[in-house]
Amino acid sequence: MNLNYEEFKEKIKDDIKDYMDEKYKDCGVVIRKVNKTNREVDGLNFYDIPGLKNATPTIYVNNLYEEYERTGKYEEVIRIAAETMERGIKSFNDEIKAELLDISRLKDNVFFTLINAEQNKELLKTVPHREFEDLAIVYRWNLGNDSLGTYTNLVDNDLAKKEGLTENDLYNAANKNTKELFPILVKNMNEVISEIIFGDSELSGEMEEEFKEVMMETQDERSMYVITNESKLFGAASMLYEEPLHELAEKIESDLYILPSSIHEVIAVSADFGSPDELAEMVYEINMDQVDINDRLSNQVYCYDKDLRTLRLATDTINKSLDDVDRGVISTPEREVR
Secondary structure (H helix, E strand, O other): OOOOHHHHHHHHHHHHHHHOOHHHOOOEEEEEEEEEOOEEEEEEEEEOOOOOOOEEEEEEHHHHHHHHHHHOOHHHHHHHHHHHHHHHHHHHHHHOOHHHHOHHHHHHHEEEEEEEOOOOHHHHOOOOEEEEOOEEEEEEEEEEEEOOEEEEEEOOHHHHHHOOOOHHHHHHHHHHHHHHHOOEEEEEHHHHHHHHHHOOOOOOHHHHHHHHHHHOOOOHHHOEEEEEEOOOOOHHHHHHOHHHHHHHHHHHOOOEEEEEEEOOEEEEEEOOOOOHHHHHHHHHHHHHHHOOHHHOOOOOOEEEEOOOOEEEEOOOOOOOOOOOOOOOOOOOOEEEEO
16 A cells, blocks of 8 residues: 555545544544644644543644655554544643633733744734734743643634734733743853753762853853743743843843744844854754754844844845755644634
8 A cells, every 4th residue: 555645644534533442433533724833734633522622632644644654554653643642632631621721711821922924924814913023923822731741722813803802912911921931041052051961960060060160161252042931932932022132132241143043942142253144044054954844933143232122133034935845753732722
């Protein structure tokens, strides 16, 4: 059996319930186009799930097919998909408290994130947003945490309308909530590297301190600073808060260049570090070689002016597209609330 993508998509839709517990036999299964960050994918959803109201896990057919192409083993792929869906349903039932799914609490738990505007122009037609340079501020609903991580839901136009919230309402609420839900974190890159090296190390505290002293001797104009949040989730939005940028710029006595390493973090360097165009080329190469398509934010570089206290684009490179050959994996399903 050698299935093309369309054949695989229809077959897995028809077959997946055969590999799951009998209690899911009456559920509906649908595959629909989903505008995810930076790309469009096919999402497989169950509906009429026993015990779940207005919510459904989503797994992505594109990723399943890539695994099928890699292994050629349809039975193995569909078994993994079925187990993943069951695990998603079970963890939703077990871990996410019912009150967190109450959409009347949306305003209390909404936060903002940054995505690339051009790459996501189709997605932006469906969600409340506001532009920021070449990026867009969009809003997510924090559903809470479980043993597998933090679960969030993108706020679309329908959800906002249902709650009678304008984009300005969402922005004002998210501006307050984001830094409370995801406190901002600014760290010297050398400190981050030190924590990675010594995180689970049994080396002596004295040796760790000596290592840190050597690492931290880098001059400010050559230092790199990670700006994210304590959860390291959607942390690039931390650069929307001007005060931490100002404090860092005052500390190193320089304007800053901001390098968007992913939607989860950005890197700040002194304006004396190098030219913005050279830095943008580095950002582009790292994006294409090392950052998953889902996590790419921009190929541009931004400048924070510490005297004017403004953040603006510093480059206008020709390498604006975030696309390349994407490779996916079968992963924990996302949760979507309707």
